[in-house]
């Protein structure tokens with residue numbers, strides 16, 4: 001999110017400035033914009049706004065308290081500023097935070113596409129940048145559809161799918177995210193259609209959700225392809241759609257087609273680095289009746305057989321994509 005052009009800096013802030021920041025206040029007086037003001041300070045030009053908290057990426061050791069205070073002055077909706085001290089890491093996809101300015105709390109309520117989500121920015125994953133993507137996917141959901149949200153987080157996909165009339169199973173390994181997911185389902189009036197299943201998504205896909213899902217949402221870009229065989233095990237006999245996010249150096253479409261899955265839609269969601277991108281793909285898993293009997297040589301060639309697909313998926317995707 002970009003910053004607006006700025007006006008003069010308030011006197012109380014100017015008074016508190018250290019010498020280097022006084023130079024910064026001089027630039028404000030010249031009415032230059034925020035990008036100019038932070039140039040060379042190591043402070044990023046953009047931030048993520050989650051509820052009333054701003055999160056910036058700051059290298060450990062880079063000071064940023066005064067810039068964070070400025071950020072709050074210029075954006076009155078921001079009540080607290082935190083620095084992300086590294087990449088999203090670990091199973092829970094979170095990063096260590098450093099408090100820079102304003103309120104020192106990590107719980108906030110974020111509004112997205114007309115829904116409210118309670119998020120703990122320190123203990124749970126949440127990206128406000130996915131709002132449009134979540135709206136795109138959830139617009140595809142039909143009333144009564146059975147949806148498995150494999151990596152549900154605090155529930156933004158689950159809640160928005162349930163609000164379309166879907167019945168949702170939400171698996172999530174982070175217990176804090178799981179508790180917030182339940183709270184968010186209640187807050188948005190869809191608790192009766194969202195069931196939280198704690199623990200590993202592959203266990204859920206091969207257990208409670210086996211043969212059940214008409215749609216599977218897989219938002220774990222770095223590892224999602226490792227769970228594709230599990231996702232297919234959860235698909236209903238009548239076929240299913242998989243909305244998957246894949247982080248990869250190359251476009252994964254050919255491998256996926258090779259496995260007998262058809263691609264309904266594909267878009268490049270973001271560039272993670274000069275070589276790696278995140279792709280959003282809508283895949284179609286055919287109905288069991290179109291997955292010919294295991295013994296048929298034709299089915300082997302076409303790749304419609306479920307166990308053939310599962311075996312080949314596990315082998316090929318582990319090798320080429322992960």
Ligand SMILES: C[S@@+](CC[C@H](N)C(=O)[O-])C[C@H]1O[C@@H](n2cnc3c(N)ncnc32)[C@H](O)[C@@H]1O
Pocket residue numbers: 091092093125126127130150151152153154155156157171172173174177199200201202219220221
């Ligand atoms: C990238 S986040 C996506 C969260 C959510 N879908 C969203 O859009 O905000 C991935 C989530 O998957 C969870 N997770 C990671 N590995 C998992 C696993 N094996 N089984 C279930 N959940 C897992 C993480 O805790 C995290 O909340």
